[in-house]
Amino acid sequence: MSTNLTWLGHNAWLIETAGKSILLDPFLNDSPISPVKAEAVKADFILLSHGHSDHLGDTVAIAKRTGATVLTNFEVGEWLKRQGVAEDKVVGMNPGGGSTQAFGHVKFTTAIHSSSMPDGGYGGVAGGFVLKLEDERIYFACDTALFLDMKLIGGGGLDLAVLPIGDLYTMGPDDSLDAIKLLNPKRVAPCHYNTWPPIAQDAAAWANGVRSHAAAEPVVLEPGGKITL
Numbered sequence: 001m002s003t004n005l006t007w008l009g010h011n012a013w014l015i016e017t018a019g020k021s022i023l024l025d026p027f028l029n030d031s032p033i034s035p036v037k038a039e040a041v042k043a044d045f046i047l048l049s050h051g052h053s054d055h056l057g058d059t060v061a062i063a064k065r066t067g068a069t070v071l072t073n074f075e076v077g078e079w080l081k082r083q084g085v086a087e088d089k090v091v092g093m094n095p096g097g098g099s100t101q102a103f104g105h106v107k108f109t110t111a112i113h114s115s116s117m118p119d120g121g122y123g124g125v126a127g128g129f130v131l132k133l134e135d136e137r138i139y140f141a142c143d144t145a146l147f148l149d150m151k152l153i154g155g156g157g158l159d160l161a162v163l164p165i166g167d168l169y170t171m172g173p174d175d176s177l178d179a180i181k182l183l184n185p186k187r188v189a190p191c192h193y194n195t196w197p198p199i200a201q202d203a204a205a206w207a208n209g210v211r212s213h214a215a216a217e218p219v220v221l222e223p224g225g226k227i228t229l
């Protein structure tokens with residue numbers, strides 16, 4: 001069974017697998033580069049890496065409209081419930097923990113990054129996600145610095161890794177090359193860049209760097225572009 005991933009700009013992705021629609025970090029209506037509006041997306045599940053507004057985005061509105069189950073860290077999950085997201089539609093996780101859902105297994109992985117809510121509330125710790133689907137393993141690093149344990153995350157084999165390359169708030173292009181060497185995925189896609197001028201990057205130059213320094217195949221998308229695994 002194939003899996004389709006559509007980049008919705010920044011760290012927002014739509015993953016379609018096993019007949020389910022999964023949104024990751026749906027920052028849509030306030031994103032200058034999102035190709036879709038929050039009112040138009042389908043979601044059975046939402047994965048939310050941390051509480052910052054460029055990731056939380058439209059999570060509350062989409063969760064309420066669609067009844068999607070939200071998987072996120074424990075503290076962000078409690079905050080979502082206080083915003084009116086149904087108690088039984090929130091799965092609160094912590095790094096290292098996993099959860100089996102209708103589309104596959106989700107593990108909340110370590111990330112080196114901060115997390116707080118737009119109202120100043122405590123947002124727990126930021127994380128990434130490893131998705132173990134029927135036929136594929138996908139790693140979304142989400143907002144993070146480079147860290148050596150990426151070697152362990154890549155240990156089970158990865159069909160795709162999605163890494164930030166914007167620099168300033170996350171790892172930049174150079175550190176992402178080291179991350180790719182540690183993860184050793186078959187394919188790698190960049191995100192969290194060109195949303196605003198402070199995180200502008202040349203993705204074509206990044207892709208050339210990947211080709212000359214790592215075995216992974218770089219996949220550079222425009223917002224709205226799709227990868228099929």
Ligand SMILES: [Zn+2]
Pocket residue numbers: 011052054055143169192
């Ligand atoms: Zn971010």
